[in-house]
Amino acid sequence: MPLDHTPPLNSLGFAKAPADTRVVVAMSGGVDSSVVAAMLAEEGYDVVGVTLQLYDHGAALAKKGACCAGLDIHDARRVAETMGFPHYVLDYENVFKDAVIDEFADSYLGGATPVPCIRCNERVKFKDLLETAKDLEADCMATGHYIQRKMGAQGPELHSAADANRDQSYFLFSTTPRQLDYLRFPLGHLASKADTRALAAKYGLSVAMKPDSQDICFVPNGDYAAVIRKLRPEASxxxxxxxxxxxxxxxxxxxxxxxxxxxxxxxxxxxxxxxxxxxxxxxxxxxxxxPKAMLSTRTVPVREINWLGDDDLMSRPEWHIAVRVRSTRPPTDAILRPISATEAEVELLTPEEGVSPGQACVFYDTDSSRIYGGGWIHKG
CATH class of the missing domain: 2.30.30.280 (Adenine nucleotide alpha hydrolases-like domains)
Known part of the structure; x- marks a missing residue:
């Protein structure tokens, strides 16, 4: 029987040495993506750091606490210098405005409550940046998101983070199977944010105690109204x-x-x-x-579904799952009834208040940490 000389899989799942594995790390300048880049560099991977300039960082220089601003680009560059890998800044300002900011303003004016961070992942980071990573001949792209990628019987699966308080699955439901094949999330298994900061300190990173960003990056101080007034004066x-x-x-x-x-x-x-x-x-x-009773919703129409289940969405008339209709709420039991490959009606077994068009409805397995994708809530 011939000997198998295939090298063992490295930590990113490739059958070759880390030094022969190129990985592009999407670096926001925050502690999470900085730790991912430093960790992979220390393991010996061929790391390339990339930061997106998403909006006018001249205006952003004075603003702390939002990702991808001028100070954050500087912080990402310092991490790259500390760990000894190349770092590039890409100007995605026009793409970001067209794909994210304009829709944010229009959907808000349409009476919806948009979630621009999902659109940014979907249309910029996991689309254009991912293609850039492939152009750089990278084997994969890694991010600092708190979510897990696990290998299943039919390929990579998306799973909630080990730390429920940091889980970002609500913001990543639209990750496609093709993207999931290329992406890696090295922080998803960590028990807490304290573990991430401890790693940052271990690597001697200047961002070890940098505060988390709280706001949407282009909405200073959480003042949505001020931003939309500027973009769409008629809103006032x-x-x-x-x-x-x-x-x-x-x-x-x-x-x-x-x-x-x-x-x-x-x-x-x-x-x-x-x-x-x-x-x-x-x-x-x-x-x-x-009255308050009018805020209570049991039936949620969903479209633009990204389905991540092993079986076809239309293969069953009903799916008994859990859903999350807001990022701040835990999953709740529901029945998913497909209408087409991209549309469905979701029945919440316990009615929820404040379900709003423009928000996401994310699907979860009731018996495991697996995410089955999700879709966008509309008015029906």
């Missing part, structure tokens, strides 16, 4: 605050200042029962309010 047009029964209860200074589920700051005091924003109608310039 005044209009009426209207009860669902048709009564005009007051006026507002632009639908952009309101969100679905909002109760405080409506300026319509003196009512016996509290009212909540249940609908935004930008065309009619109306903020529609009603």
């Amino acid at each position: 047009d005044p209009g009426d605050i209207v009860h669902v029964d048709g009564r005009v209860l007051g006026t507002h200074e632009g639908v952009i200042n309101y969100t679905i589920g909002q109760r405080r700051g409506l300026g319509i005091g003196g009512l016996a029962d509290p009212l909540y924003v249940v609908k935004l109608d930008p065309e009619a310039k109306q903020v529609v309010v009603g």
